[in-house]
Amino acid sequence: MPIARALIVICALFLLSVTGAVRTASAETLASFLPDLAATDFAADADGFGVIDPDTKVAPILRGGETLGYVFLTSDFVGTTGYSGKPIHVVAAIDQDANVMAAHLVKHSEPIVLIGIPDRKVKAVTEGYRGLDLKAEVQAGGAGHDLDIISGATVTIMVIDDSIVRAGIKVARMLSLGGLSVEVALPKREIDRSSTATADWMTLTGDGSVRTLALDVGQVNRAFEQGGDEKAAARPEPGAPEDTFIEMTAALVSIPEIGRSLLGEAEYANLTDWLEEGEEAILVTGRGKYSFKGSGYVRGGIFDRIQLIQGDRALRFFDSGHKRLGRLDPADAPAFTELDIFKIPVDAEFDPAEPWRLQLLVQRATGAVTKAFVTVDLGYQLPERFIKQAPVVHSAVEDEAAAKTALWQRVWRDKQVEIAVLIAMLLTLSAIFFFQKQFTRNARVFYWVRIGFLTMTLVFLGWMTNAQLSVVNLLALGGALRSGFSWDAFLLDPLVFIQWFAIAAALLFWGRGAYCGWLCPFGALQELSNKIARAVKVPQFELPWGLHERLWPIKYMIFLGLFAVSLTSLPRAEALAEVEPFKTAIILKFAREWPFVVFALSMLFIGLFVERFYCRYVCPLGAALAIPARMRMFDWLKRYRECGNPCHTCANECPVQAIHPTGEINPNECVNCLHCQVLYQSDAKCPVIIKQLKRRAKASAGTEALDAFSTKPPVLEKT
Numbered sequence: 001m002p003i004a005r006a007l008i009v010i011c012a013l014f015l016l017s018v019t020g021a022v023r024t025a026s027a028e029t030l031a032s033f034l035p036d037l038a039a040t041d042f043a044a045d046a047d048g049f050g051v052i053d054p055d056t057k058v059a060p061i062l063r064g065g066e067t068l069g070y071v072f073l074t075s076d077f078v079g080t081t082g083y084s085g086k087p088i089h090v091v092a093a094i095d096q097d098a099n100v101m102a103a104h105l106v107k108h109s110e111p112i113v114l115i116g117i118p119d120r121k122v123k124a125v126t127e128g129y130r131g132l133d134l135k136a137e138v139q140a141g142g143a144g145h146d147l148d149i150i151s152g153a154t155v156t157i158m159v160i161d162d163s164i165v166r167a168g169i170k171v172a173r174m175l176s177l178g179g180l181s182v183e184v185a186l187p188k189r190e191i192d193r194s195s196t197a198t199a200d201w202m203t204l205t206g207d208g209s210v211r212t213l214a215l216d217v218g219q220v221n222r223a224f225e226q227g228g229d230e231k232a233a234a235r236p237e238p239g240a241p242e243d244t245f246i247e248m249t250a251a252l253v254s255i256p257e258i259g260r261s262l263l264g265e266a267e268y269a270n271l272t273d274w275l276e277e278g279e280e281a282i283l284v285t286g287r288g289k290y291s292f293k294g295s296g297y298v299r300g301g302i303f304d305r306i307q308l309i310q311g312d313r314a315l316r317f318f319d320s321g322h323k324r325l326g327r328l329d330p331a332d333a334p335a336f337t338e339l340d341i342f343k344i345p346v347d348a349e350f351d352p353a354e355p356w357r358l359q360l361l362v363q364r365a366t367g368a369v370t371k372a373f374v375t376v377d378l379g380y381q382l383p384e385r386f387i388k389q390a391p392v393v394h395s396a397v398e399d400e401a402a403a404k405t406a407l408w409q410r411v412w413r414d415k416q417v418e419i420a421v422l423i424a425m426l427l428t429l430s431a432i433f434f435f436q437k438q439f440t441r442n443a444r445v446f447y448w449v450r451i452g453f454l455t456m457t458l459v460f461l462g463w464m465t466n467a468q469l470s471v472v473n474l475l476a477l478g479g480a481l482r483s484g485f486s487w488d489a490f491l492l493d494p495l496v497f498i499q500w501f502a503i504a505a506a507l508l509f510w511g512r513g514a515y516c517g518w519l520c521p522f523g524a525l526q527e528l529s530n531k532i533a534r535a536v537k538v539p540q541f542e543l544p545w546g547l548h549e550r551l552w553p554i555k556y557m558i559f560l561g562l563f564a565v566s567l568t569s570l571p572r573a574e575a576l577a578e579v580e581p582f583k584t585a586i587i588l589k590f591a592r593e594w595p596f597v598v599f600a601l602s603m604l605f606i607g608l609f610v611e612r613f614y615c616r617y618v619c620p621l622g623a624a625l626a627i628p629a630r631m632r633m634f635d636w637l638k639r640y641r642e643c644g645n646p647c648h649t650c651a652n653e654c655p656v657q658a659i660h661p662t663g664e665i666n667p668n669e670c671v672n673c674l675h676c677q678v679l680y681q682s683d684a685k686c687p688v689i690i691k692q693l694k695r696r697a698k699a700s701a702g703t704e705a706l707d708a709f710s711t712k713p714p715v716l717e718k719t
Contacts, residue, residue, distance in 0.1 A: 098178025189353035213378035232372035262331035462521025467495035512625035513672025559620035
């Protein structure tokens with residue numbers, strides 16, 4: 001029969017994949033990749049590569065004996081583990097002035113690139129780093145350039161970006177290119193926070209606990225004149241030259257003695273409650289004609305006139321890490337018009353024991369929409385009495401781990417809005433499941449609640465944020481567990497990570513249906529398209545129960561086959577996982593080669609006639625989730641004794657035929673659409689409810705008749 005032949009073909013493909021998967025792994029070093037590259041790939045006038053230095057692991061790029069730059073493999077210097085759990089190898093080169101000459105993606109195992117996005121797109125993004133100024137990246141803390149994200153490959157691109165920038169800076173420092181010096185690992189100095197004393201304003205400013213920057217109008221006007229901008233010089237700041245333009249102070253108030261002295265005991269206690277473990281805070285005050293805050297934070301939440309700079313790292317402040325202060329506690333403190341506390345987060349890698357500077361951006365309008373700028377620094381060094389020596393030296397492994405942590409934390413900060421929306425969706429879905437009786441009481445209201453939720457899943461989780469889960473996630477997790485698990489790669493995609501965490505909990509409570517029936521964008525696309533098909537009278541087909549039951553195992557066979565192949569070759573298994581049309585329909589929005597589009601559209605087309613056809617019989621992710629779902633702790637779906645015998649209303653109306661003819665619900669196939677719970681309370685369709693209502697109506701009618709008879713006045717016969 002056709003189905004049997006199809007299963008034989010699928011199994012044959014899997015066996016072929018397994019037998020062809022074993023191959024000898026080659027060493028992944030610069031020497032292994034360099035023969036496939038030409039020196040002209042990095043510099044048009046180069047004539048060859050020099051010998052790879054075994055100590056530095058770099059090779060010179062030569063032109064007639066002259067060294068134009070140096071080529072290196074990023075994975076030799078920094079961690080480049082991608083979503084697959086394996087390194088992403090990029091060969092890059094930098095010139096004598098610490099500019100990137102070129103970068104080429106030479107090897108990776110990223111599933112989304114292997115089977116979802118053309119390799120040329122990711123290679124094009126990698127090659128776009130040509131000309132990147134690593135000196136500027138050092139000044140900006142690695143964030144001095146715009147990141148060119150490819151939809152659906154966010155994790156991969158961010159790992160490539162991080163590896164090129166950090167490895168390039170390491171090589172430049174190691175070879176002293178572009179004036180960058182070698183970083184010397186010195187014992188880290190620790191802060192002595194034991195002092196509980198307080199001091200007045202004069203003492204604090206005298207010992208350097210409070211540092212001051214004072215600019216008058218004359219100094220600012222001269223700075224713009226010397227800047228060479230004629231339009232800015234032609235618009236001087238009004239006022240006498242000796243008038244105060246700005247007087248700004250800064251103090252590290254997370255140091256107990258400084259904080260208590262400036263804020264007072266009560267306000268310092270509030271500060272310590274506000275700060276998390278490892279966070280620091282600075283107090284910035286100002287007065288004069290110019291505001292160090294400006295108005296940018298009102299519009300966009302960022303204080304664009306000041307930034308904290310320490311070494312090669314720069315930190316801007318946001319309104320979420322800002323508090324206003326009403327007054328200073330010392331009686332001899334001057335009156336300031338602006339008093340603000342700014343939080344320094346842990347991931348800023350700020351060292352309070354080392355010098356830092358607060359850079360003030362002074363701007364002047366030169367036209368209707370144009371401005372000129374000059375910068376002035378307020379330097380700060382914590383007084384030595386607050387510092388104690390500690391012989392702590394960070395290892396390269398610790399530094400690499402810190403860099404990886406900072407990378408995924410940056411991703412989470414950038415996606416705060418998306419994370420909040422996803423959490424709101426998960427809380428809403430939890431409420432629907434926990435209070436399913438109340439939500440399903442009104443069939444029409446629940447119908448539109450479900451349609452609205454599925455639409456949000458498709459549009460927001462699917463097409464907008466590309467947070468479509470895949471069996472590839474599970475295969476990558478399995479590979480990572482076998483080769484050395486690390487959270488970093490998985491944390492780089494917060495929406496996917498949060499969903500998997502939520503699904504792990506949902507499997508214990510409700511089974512696979514929490515995801516498959518509500519949170520899967522492709523599943524939502526199938527159901528919504530089928531609703532439209534029903535609305536325009538497209539005929540619906542229900543497979544005979546015997547055939548339907550025998551088609552269920554197909555998805556389990558596909559999943560087990562993929563898992564078997566992944567044990568020998570994860571890239572091959574990820575390629576075979578193209579049986580999922582998720583990337584074509586959701587992540588790439590059908591912008592792909594025609595065979596993939598035809599397959600995805602064919603699954604959706606069949607789904608117009610057989611609701612959720614792909615979910616029922618083909619989806620390996622659904623099969624993977626159904627296996628642990630057998631351990632669920634609760635059975636939330638209510639049933640009557642009459643369900644299945646004699647009543648078959650729920651079984652006949654179940655959208656995915658997950659109810660056996662005998663009335664039992666198969667939790668492996670149920671998508672928790674809760675339609676059976678709507679019918680469970682329906683006074684129009686459920687025979688049990690209808691029978692109960694008729695019995696009550698009959699009993700009520702009998703009671704009313706008896707009451708009427710008992711209250712009727714007696715008739716007296718005439719004699």
